[in-house]
Amino acid sequence: MAIALVLVLIVVGSVLFHFLSPWWWTPIASNWDYIDNTIIITFWITGVVFAAVVLFMAYCVFRFRHREGNRAAYEPESKRLEWWLTVVTAAGVTALLVPGLFVWSRFINVPSDATEVEVVGQQWQWSYRLPGKDGKLGTSDTRDVTPENPLGVIASDPNGQDDVVVEAADLHLPVGKPVKMLLRSIDVLHDFYVPEFRAKMDMVPGSVTYFWFTPTKTGTFQVLCAELCGQGHPLMRGVVMVDTEQDYLAWLGEQQTFAELSAPQQTGSVDQTPRETTASGSKISARLETVEAR
């Protein structure tokens, strides 16, 4: 008997929790409210099914609980009922799947006016590369990574010379412009994840993955790594600042290009050299300390 009451309370409690608790998604800052809408549809359909099944169970337990002299009915099957339920379920599943696939096709087809931005993950920091005046990113290869060329830009590719390189610093993006994030890793799997943008994708060493979005709000957003990448994983944070066009251009003007960085007199990479000589274990702790300090 208590169980019938508890089953009802579980449904009521879950529904109240859903609507009244303070824990809900962070306000969206990209164009992917399509995804949010699909989640809402899914919540409604699944919520109704959950409530219906559990309340039906509660009713059965209450109504057909054992009492002296009771005897169960004997009804092995009912073809009609079983088919009817199958059809209704199939309809519900279709109602979830169709909008889902529709939004997925939007998600994977990048609009032609999207600007490319490259994100490079490594244990445990984020770096970025933006196309220079030619609007094209130069090709890259992990085997070309050196302290002076941390992203492995292929020096012989003329498209790469004017690329803007942002090593282990914040990324800025202009508001309202679609961006295609090209994702690379030079060591292990990572995942570039900004909860407010809703989109994410793993970064796989040896390949280039992507997703696209349009930032819709200016502000500062936290980047989290969403794929386990070793013991520094929770420390692998970054910052994306979505700027007005003006602020963005001002920031862009301050950045250095690949050509400038690889010029022999530059000093940006000197602080990295001592680490190269230490043993690999202490290299890990040195890297962790650097990451933590940031």
Add this chain to the structure above:
Amino acid sequence: MVDITPADAIPPAEVAEVELYHPHGWWTKYVFSQDAKVIAIQYSVTATAIGMVALVLSWLMRLQLGFPGTFDFITPEAYYQFITMHGMIMVIYLLTALFLGGFGNYLIPLMVGARDMVFPYVNMLSYWIYLLAVLVLVSSFFAPGGPTGAGWTLYPPQAIMTGTPGGQDWGIILMLVSLILFIIGFTMGGLNYVVTVLQGRTRGMTLMRLPLTVWGIFTATVMALLAFPALFVACVMMLFDRVLGTSFFMPAIVEMGEQLQRGGGSPILFQHLFWFFGHPEVYIVALPAFGIVSDLISTHARKNIFGYRMMVWAIIGIGALSFVVWAHHMYVSGMHPYFGFFFATTTLIIAIPTAIKVYNWVLTLWRGDIHLTIPMLFALAFIVTFVNGGLTGLFLGNVVVDVPLSDTMFVVAHFHMVMGVAPILVIFGAIYHWYPKVTGRMLNETLGQFHFWVTFLGAYLIFFPMHYLGLMGVPRRYNELTDMTVMTESAQHLNSFISIMAFIVGFAQIVFLFNLIWSIRHGREAGGNPWRATTLEWQTPQTPPAHGNFGKDLPIVYRWAYDYSVPGAKEDFIPQNVPGSFGLSKEPA
């Protein structure tokens, strides 16, 4: 031409042959036993023991997540080792071993009316290799560098690199070796279960008269035999990458500023192999639970399972479909995005047979005579948690909805609800149900009530709110949730609440273990068929059943397993081995 004459030295089937296998001493009876029932108990005790390790690990993780910065000994390395070992133990060494090695061994021969498994010696070997696998796994806790902290999915390249605990030490090697051993041991047992169901059934026990428990375990075993090889090769390849320096899964890599001598391998290849095993694995755990819970509901509601044939086909359909959905674990892995369309469609289709099973369970309750025994309570709790966890699967299976939710606490909540809590509730129900057959005594009812309520409500309170942390964007596999925009102060309070509930639920399991041990001597005497059930294991001449199960003559089966409350019959159940037609039995043919 060669004349083939049948050898007349072959002894007649039946009793005489069994005599050959009767144990003759303490060692062969209790230790190196070839009796499936003893092997079942050995599997169950070992799985429970290693499961307790996983329980303690989960407490340690919850200490860290609920009260960050309070427990200095839980370093980031240790935290990752805890999550990895917890996950691997629960999925492989506890759930798989307990359902198939434990329940499979005990119930298959008894329920199909066989004297034992068809290959008793191989069956015994299966257990000892499993035990060896567990010992190798445990040894990694004591190895230099400790166990691996690569996450239970063991994704390369990080699994075998310096930045991951155990990656360049012994941890990952021992883990891979242990898995390889487990798969070898499982294959020996699995072939046994399959052949016994196909070839060892007694007269009259047609496939469509098998109890759903057997259908669930049988289908899960067939799946495991097809799925584990993928994990096996993945483990061997990764072992080569780690030990011999091959590059199956290793592309060109710069680690901490240093070029590794690797190149050309594919990290995503491992993920495909892993999930080709890993998704069927979900159903390898779920299908036995589906089968068992069907029998619990039917027996304790005194009513035939509703839609038996549909239930069998649903089990087979789910088993088959589960081999074409694996990449729904990889929507954001960087595989070709067009795969998303295919795998989202197959994944959502699998919801249909699964939903049919749920409907048939609740429709079995309709117009039943529901005895609210402890097994029945656990079965009801299973339906609640399984429906909850199954429905959140519709979020994660629907490719684009998975994008914001993957790798967050939503995923953790989902899979714990659906393949942690739900199957474990069935395991508890099943133990309360069959313990009287195994020991001859009932488990203590009061302790059972306590165990049920704390476990069910506690587990729901742990995992239901956890979904909402994921919805907020809180990532999984973070030992620190501090300095995070999405992690509000109130969310941290929620996290502490979840941790406290985890301790309470864990404590209830210790009460349950106490009950298991205490009732062996002090439980109420059960008799042969305390639940008045129809299936053959309750019709044995002795309780606990002796070696050979059925005494001199094997039972003959005259009816399906669900003749409860047949109109016109005197009792409200007719055992499968009782001949004659009573009233209006409407066995589906």
